[in-house]
Amino acid sequence: MGxxxxxxxxxxxxxxxxxxGRRTFQPTAMAQFVRNLAQRAPExxxxxxxxxxxxxxxxxxxxKVELVPPSPAEIPTAIQSxxxxxxxxxxxxxxHLTVKEAMLNGLVATEVWMWFYIxxxxxxxxxxxxxx
Amino acid sequence: MVPPVQVxxxxxxxxxxxxxLGMAYGAKRYSYLKPRAEEQRRVxxxxxxxxxxxxRIERELAEAQDDSILx
Numbered sequence: 001m002g003x004x005x006x007x008x009x010x011x012x013x014x015x016x017x018x019x020x021g022r023r024t025f026q027p028t029a030m031a032q033f034v035r036n037l038a039q040r041a042p043e044x045x046x047x048x049x050x051x052x053x054x055x056x057x058x059x060x061x062x063x064k065v066e067l068v069p070p071s072p073a074e075i076p077t078a079i080q081s082x083x084x085x086x087x088x089x090x091x092x093x094x095x096h097l098t099v100k101e102a103m104l105n106g107l108v109a110t111e112v113w114m115w116f117y118i119x120x121x122x123x124x125x126x127x128x129x130x131x132x
Numbered sequence: 133m134v135p136p137v138q139v140x141x142x143x144x145x146x147x148x149x150x151x152x153l154g155m156a157y158g159a160k161r162y163s164y165l166k167p168r169a170e171e172q173r174r175v176x177x178x179x180x181x182x183x184x185x186x187x188r189i190e191r192e193l194a195e196a197q198d199d200s201i202l203x
Contacts (some may be wrong), residue, residue, distance in 0.1 A: 065136035069148045074141035081142035112146040119154020124162045132162070132169035
């Protein structure tokens with residue numbers, strides 16, 4: 001509809017269509033957009049919450065079991081598993097692993113090592129590079 | 133939904149200790165690099181100032197020599 005509004009969702013119909021002869025945003029259009037956004041903020045927030053709630057619930061459901069840090073009671077078990085690994089390395093029993101098992105172990109080890117890099121990101125307070 | 137997997141305690145221990153170690157390493161290295169970077173910046177700024185000064189003198193000298201009645 002020529003310079004009409006695109007769907008009326010921007011209130012007064014002033015949209016981002018360029019008026020003939022002008023090549024820039026008129027400041028009032030931007031102000032109108034910001035005002036509209038501020039007015040509709042509660043419903044946007046609501047929509048975001050409704051979308052994320054079930055997904056957060058699923059995430060929490062799995063994270064509670066899988067991502068929880070080890071409790072002090074589990075540490076002896078962990079040390080025992082470590083000793084098993086060292087023993088298998090010493091006796092050469094690791095050569096009897098199938099390739100599939102070895103690959104899975106490699107993947108798990110890689111994932112554990114990646115947590116180190118995530119820790120480094122947290123420690124250096126920047127995602128890429130040290131912002132000194 | 134697939135039931136959540138019971139992760140071996142060794143893996144959990146490994147993950148979280150790697151996380152903590154990583155945080156410590158990142159923080160340490162940051163505090164090591166920060167003063168060095170500031171020093172480098174300071175030195176670079178000083179050097180730049182000196183170069184600018186030299187260029188300015190050179191430019192004024194060139195202008196002065198350029199001045200002649202045969203312009």
